[in-house]
Amino acid sequence: MSASEPSFRGVLAAADRLKGRALVTPLLENAELNALVGGRILLKAEILQHCGSFKFRGAYNRLSRLSPDERRRGVLAWSSGNHAQGVARAGKMLGAPAVIVMPKDAPAIKAERVRADGAEIIAYDRYTDDREIIGRRIAAERGLALAPSFDDVDIIEGQGTLAVEAVAQARDLGAEFDRFVIPCGGGGMTAGCALALEELTPRCETFIAEPQFYDETWGSIASGERKRADSTKPTLCDAIATPAPGDLTLPVMRRLVRGGAAVSDEDVKAAIRFAFKYLKLVVEPGGAAALAAVLAGKIDAKGRIVGVVLSGGNVDLAVFAGILSETR
Amino acid sequence: MSASEPSFRGVLAAADRLKGRALVTPLLENAELNALVGGRILLKAEILQHCGSFKFRGAYNRLSRLSPDERRRGVLAWSSGNHAQGVARAGKMLGAPAVIVMPKDAPAIKAERVRADGAEIIAYDRYTDDREIIGRRIAAERGLALAPSFDDVDIIEGQGTLAVEAVAQARDLGAEFDRFVIPCGGGGMTAGCALALEELTPRCETFIAEPQFYDETWGSIASGERKRADSTKPTLCDAIATPAPGDLTLPVMRRLVRGGAAVSDEDVKAAIRFAFKYLKLVVEPGGAAALAAVLAGKIDAKGRIVGVVLSGGNVDLAVFAGILSETR
Numbered sequence: 060m061s062a063s064e065p066s067f068r069g070v071l072a073a074a075d076r077l078k079g080r081a082l083v084t085p086l087l088e089n090a091e092l093n094a095l096v097g098g099r100i101l102l103k104a105e106i107l108q109h110c111g112s113f114k115f116r117g118a119y120n121r122l123s124r125l126s127p128d129e130r131r132r133g134v135l136a137w138s139s140g141n142h143a144q145g146v147a148r149a150g151k152m153l154g155a156p157a158v159i160v161m162p163k164d165a166p167a168i169k170a171e172r173v174r175a176d177g178a179e180i181i182a183y184d185r186y187t188d189d190r191e192i193i194g195r196r197i198a199a200e201r202g203l204a205l206a207p208s209f210d211d212v213d214i215i216e217g218q219g220t221l222a223v224e225a226v227a228q229a230r231d232l233g234a235e236f237d238r239f240v241i242p243c244g245g246g247g248m249t250a251g252c253a254l255a256l257e258e259l260t261p262r263c264e265t266f267i268a269e270p271q272f273y274d275e276t277w278g279s280i281a282s283g284e285r286k287r288a289d290s291t292k293p294t295l296c297d298a299i300a301t302p303a304p305g306d307l308t309l310p311v312m313r314r315l316v317r318g319g320a321a322v323s324d325e326d327v328k329a330a331i332r333f334a335f336k337y338l339k340l341v342v343e344p345g346g347a348a349a350l351a352a353v354l355a356g357k358i359d360a361k362g363r364i365v366g367v368v369l370s371g372g373n374v375d376l377a378v379f380a381g382i383l384s385e386t387r
Numbered sequence: 388m389s390a391s392e393p394s395f396r397g398v399l400a401a402a403d404r405l406k407g408r409a410l411v412t413p414l415l416e417n418a419e420l421n422a423l424v425g426g427r428i429l430l431k432a433e434i435l436q437h438c439g440s441f442k443f444r445g446a447y448n449r450l451s452r453l454s455p456d457e458r459r460r461g462v463l464a465w466s467s468g469n470h471a472q473g474v475a476r477a478g479k480m481l482g483a484p485a486v487i488v489m490p491k492d493a494p495a496i497k498a499e500r501v502r503a504d505g506a507e508i509i510a511y512d513r514y515t516d517d518r519e520i521i522g523r524r525i526a527a528e529r530g531l532a533l534a535p536s537f538d539d540v541d542i543i544e545g546q547g548t549l550a551v552e553a554v555a556q557a558r559d560l561g562a563e564f565d566r567f568v569i570p571c572g573g574g575g576m577t578a579g580c581a582l583a584l585e586e587l588t589p590r591c592e593t594f595i596a597e598p599q600f601y602d603e604t605w606g607s608i609a610s611g612e613r614k615r616a617d618s619t620k621p622t623l624c625d626a627i628a629t630p631a632p633g634d635l636t637l638p639v640m641r642r643l644v645r646g647g648a649a650v651s652d653e654d655v656k657a658a659i660r661f662a663f664k665y666l667k668l669v670v671e672p673g674g675a676a677a678l679a680a681v682l683a684g685k686i687d688a689k690g691r692i693v694g695v696v697l698s699g700g701n702v703d704l705a706v707f708a709g710i711l712s713e714t715r
Contacts, residue, residue: 085413087435090476106667107415148418168664335707336496339434339669339700372667379663380708 067258070219073120086228091337098360106372114145120217135203137190140169142208147178209247210305219251236263239366242348243267244299246308253315264317268352270296276304277319298345320357346371398547401448414556426688434700442473448545463531465518468497470536475506537575538633547579564591567694570676571595572627574636581643592645596680598624604632605647626673648685674699
């Protein structure tokens, strides 16, 4: 049985379950980046996690808590791609068949890798269909457990494990975070990390970076009213273009998130180029949102020790080559 | 005073000097890579070192051993680029002015970053000029100490520190290397690493990967005769296209290197694309030579634990975008 609310205790239990299954991703530092922002930036490189994003953490934690019978029948998830890959890989590791409801226009690399892990894909049109309705119907018909992409206690707690690692890794470098900046879609990673940071390093402030037009989470926190994004707006950041924060994630974020920034496609492209040139890392648009916010000066890092999550690296080759080719 | 021959003891002394100055680069693992080669590959990611390559290690070790008077006058190095950056950065850290003799056609990113660290660049034509003659003349005129790119005890011992780290990091993962594969130009990194591996994990076999047409080091080891490469041949691997192994590096490599492979430009491009797609890492052609040899099956990893050095990531944006855009 899962608790009804995510907790720090749950994050620690997830960290135990993930031991030896998830990768311990490195916390990286770069002299050029530090010099540019006038602070000390420690990059939690979740692009190096299984399947190229942090999503494996939550997915594995969720699936590992299924009963033997549920596991045998399988799981269903809807996802723009990274969560799908995490669920497919966790399903493969744990012997649970996975069905993924995925937008037709998801990056090809994400669909391809879901298939490589043996999952079944059901495609939908993200401008006209409701993936949740489709997903719930199929899950009911086939008796599949759901693995929601963010609004789920096990998912939130699984994602929070990256902050547990990051705090310990920072201490190994003699550092305590003043701020921790997280790319934010539905808020699963943010809520989980914020719960961990609150206990482990209480003076650290949690910040979120959202795409322009999809900054309804910070809007919902700052205004006290539940906002929704207009999901017809175009953005490069497919992985975090969610229309609204979750019912479980929003209360945690309201309590613990101290600031937010909206990054433009241009901010994100500049961050991707910086990561290529100086960090030697491949970061996808949504995964670069936190770095983009810091590089654009939208979240101030001057004189501070700032954790920045690089949350995913699954970008299509043509898109990446296109971004590199644009000169500024 | 430096010893006349590189030694394991010297590598350990270098590791002490580099503590807190060089970055401890991560040892990375990837499920897709393991599955593809049927072994366990542990990637020493020196692309994440200061200035994007392992070269900072040797440069810092060399420069830290200059007398105060030598340091004040400054150092000179000739280099296709990565060593230049390492010397420039080490010079900046230690307050030693640096002069770099660099080919006119070195990747723009390398020249740009050398200048950013305050070094002076003297350009030469690598098809018609002899960089060593130019360098020695200027060093004599200005009273500069030399920082050779590979054939120097301090340089060799500095580069070897990466193997000391890698062996300890592998043990943290419960692994001992069966093989350790190193991109090889003049042999500084290879000789230093081989000396460390011999003592720290004696059953590990050291392998080198060289570019096609520039595989004279393995040729020199295998034949017992000193070979020279035809340095007019084109190769993508600018960083390791050296015409001959060094006088100090070759005897060490003869004693300790167990095998070698020559990789084609196509092998290297495939490795760069694999690193982009699955590893989320930016690797330059020369830096990808060891990975290319393993992926192409030229060095067998089946059923083995294999350390692979990703030695550098300084590739021009246009070159990288071009490699990504080629379909296979």
